[in-house]
Amino acid sequence: MASQKPEPIVSIVGLEKIYQGGFHALKSVDLDIHRGEIFALLGPNGAGKTTLIGIVCGLVRATGGTVIADGHDIARDYRSARAKIGLVPQELATDMFETVWHTVNFSRGLFGKPRDPVLIERILRDLSLWDKRHSKIAGLSGGMKRRVLIAKALSHEPTILFLDEPTAGVDVELRRDMWAMVRRLRDNGVTIILTTHYIEEAEEMADRIGVIDGGKIILIDEKHALMERLGRTRVTVGLATPLTALPADFADEGMALTDNGTSLTLTLTGEDDSATGAADLIKRLVAAGLDFRSVETTRSSLEDIFVDLVEKQA
Amino acid sequence: MNFFAVRAIYTFELGRTLRTLFQSLAAPVISTSLYFIVFGSAIGSRMQTIDNVSYGAFIVPGLIMLALLTESVSNASFGIYLPRFTGTIYELLSAPVSALEALMGYVGAAATKSVILGLIILGTARLFVPFEIVHPFWAAAFLILISVSFSLFGFILGLWADGFEKLQVVPIMIITPLTFLGGTFYSIKMLPPTWQTVTMFNPIVYLVNGFRWAFYGQSDVGVGFSLSMIVVFMALCVAIIAWIFKTGWRLRT
Numbered sequence A: 001m002a003s004q005k006p007e008p009i010v011s012i013v014g015l016e017k018i019y020q021g022g023f024h025a026l027k028s029v030d031l032d033i034h035r036g037e038i039f040a041l042l043g044p045n046g047a048g049k050t051t052l053i054g055i056v057c058g059l060v061r062a063t064g065g066t067v068i069a070d071g072h073d074i075a076r077d078y079r080s081a082r083a084k085i086g087l088v089p090q091e092l093a094t095d096m097f098e099t100v101w102h103t104v105n106f107s108r109g110l111f112g113k114p115r116d117p118v119l120i121e122r123i124l125r126d127l128s129l130w131d132k133r134h135s136k137i138a139g140l141s142g143g144m145k146r147r148v149l150i151a152k153a154l155s156h157e158p159t160i161l162f163l164d165e166p167t168a169g170v171d172v173e174l175r176r177d178m179w180a181m182v183r184r185l186r187d188n189g190v191t192i193i194l195t196t197h198y199i200e201e202a203e204e205m206a207d208r209i210g211v212i213d214g215g216k217i218i219l220i221d222e223k224h225a226l227m228e229r230l231g232r233t234r235v236t237v238g239l240a241t242p243l244t245a246l247p248a249d250f251a252d253e254g255m256a257l258t259d260n261g262t263s264l265t266l267t268l269t270g271e272d273d274s275a276t277g278a279a280d281l282i283k284r285l286v287a288a289g290l291d292f293r294s295v296e297t298t299r300s301s302l303e304d305i306f307v308d309l310v311e312k313q314a
Numbered sequence B: 001m002n003f004f005a006v007r008a009i010y011t012f013e014l015g016r017t018l019r020t021l022f023q024s025l026a027a028p029v030i031s032t033s034l035y036f037i038v039f040g041s042a043i044g045s046r047m048q049t050i051d052n053v054s055y056g057a058f059i060v061p062g063l064i065m066l067a068l069l070t071e072s073v074s075n076a077s078f079g080i081y082l083p084r085f086t087g088t089i090y091e092l093l094s095a096p097v098s099a100l101e102a103l104m105g106y107v108g109a110a111a112t113k114s115v116i117l118g119l120i121i122l123g124t125a126r127l128f129v130p131f132e133i134v135h136p137f138w139a140a141a142f143l144i145l146i147s148v149s150f151s152l153f154g155f156i157l158g159l160w161a162d163g164f165e166k167l168q169v170v171p172i173m174i175i176t177p178l179t180f181l182g183g184t185f186y187s188i189k190m191l192p193p194t195w196q197t198v199t200m201f202n203p204i205v206y207l208v209n210g211f212r213w214a215f216y217g218q219s220d221v222g223v224g225f226s227l228s229m230i231v232v233f234m235a236l237c238v239a240i241i242a243w244i245f246k247t248g249w250r251l252r253t
Helices: A049-057 A078-083 A102-108 A118-127 A142-156 A172-185 A201-203 A223-230 A274-288 A302-313 B003-019 B021-046 B055-086 B091-096 B099-128 B136-160 B166-186 B193-199 B202-218 B222-249
Strands: A008-018 A024-034 A038-042 A064-069 A083-087 A160-163 A190-197 A206-212 A216-222 A234-238 A257-259 A263-269 A293-300
Touching: A008 A049, A008 A190, A024 A049, A024 A078, A024 A206, A024 A216, A024 B202, A038 A078, A038 A172, A038 A201, A049 A064, A049 A083, A049 A190, A049 B055, A049 B091, A064 A078, A064 A102, A078 A083, A083 A142, A083 A302, A102 A118, A102 A142, A102 B003, A102 B091, A118 A142, A118 B193, A118 B202, A142 A160, A142 A172, A172 A190, A190 A201, A190 B003, A201 A302, A206 A223, A216 A223, A216 A302, A223 A302, A234 A274, A257 B091, A263 A274, A274 A293, A274 B099, B003 B021, B003 B055, B003 B099, B055 B099, B055 B136, B055 B202, B099 B136, B099 B222, B136 B166, B136 B202, B166 B193, B166 B202, B202 B222
Parallel strands: A038 A190, A038 A206, A083 A160, A160 A190
Antiparallel strands: A008 A024, A008 A064, A206 A216, A234 A263, A234 A293, A257 A263
């Protein structure tokens, strides 16, 4: 589609991970993350998402392959590479007895940056944590702790931010807030890679989507292209009188008689043809004199696509 | 050199100590005071002088050493074990921090705390028994070297331990007995010849005696040998830690 390839900010080539017990977690993974995008990595439990993030961030040692993060090899030039990367882990691992203010400033120091109270204040205000800055982390709610982890990850001004299951166990309102925040970060030039179980989340936020299963990337595509290519729209018409067979002039591709002949179902591929697809069908039904009680249009979600894909692999 | 990271870890770890000031400093001071009351004043008054040093004064270096060793080991081990236990270690592992910088932060903070503790115990001891330090420079050198080397050892323990029990086992089961049997409360010359030989295999004998030499100018063993033992122990700990960070043992999967 695009003639020039976007510049990758993270470039993963031939990444392998075999754990000590022999578990082959990543099988020659190649992946480019484009600068400035929100990339969602989807996959079932144990697919290799966290291992992949762990290797890029320095928590897990790769068995083979290379990773270049913002121009720096994560093994040979780990200092420069890691200084560019922020990580929000899946587990709510925090120092319970520290205050929010101290823990976020500590993170900045750890990543080799001089103190910058103005910047830290801005980060805490953006995350609605400013009022809690003198609170001990132990006293915060789960959602607030998650924000503290995000603040810590942003404290050293990374250009690449990894969010491992950022909204796991977070209520709907906070999830919306978090999505808004991630978009703001992207608008400020931060590249975001998130893993998620919530397909709704990827659908809502991501520019591109990668699906990993069994340690292999089985699909990478732009979200819209993916929805268009693999998405389906289903128009279901409840018939007034059940039919025993599909009328000849309705026997086109994607048409089926369902629910014991009480419904006519048209399945269309592509992302957004629902409006015309349904309208055309209705016009034809009226023209053919077939009476109907209801019309329902459903668009397949990324979830359906994902389930299809993973099942196909299995 | 990631100076900011060293400073961040160092101040973070000392901050942890300040939050738990009572347990960290008051508890060892109280227990040391008890030793002085019992061994120094009550029993010590009935003991002979050892090499012309009163018994109360004789045990001062040993008691400081006892507190120094156990506290260095437990502080440093706890400092690195806690983030492993809570999972916050992810941040250290993902940060642009070398093994040396992490060591300077964690071990530096633990050793600083031990040195402060040693000085407080020294001050406390002075309230109970009169003594003078013959070689103050060497006393300070021993204090710092031993704090650093046992903090290094504690750091290894904190990386090795996979439960809180193990953290406590080493100080209680190894450090404390070896210190007690290492001439803290007696001169090894008082032992029967066979036991004198056995005692020579206890590395803590050299530490206690080196430190005592700095105080009173007398020692059961050569002071040069004491110093070399400490340096060898320190080098060994550094080598083990370097290996741990290189291989990622217990740190990175």
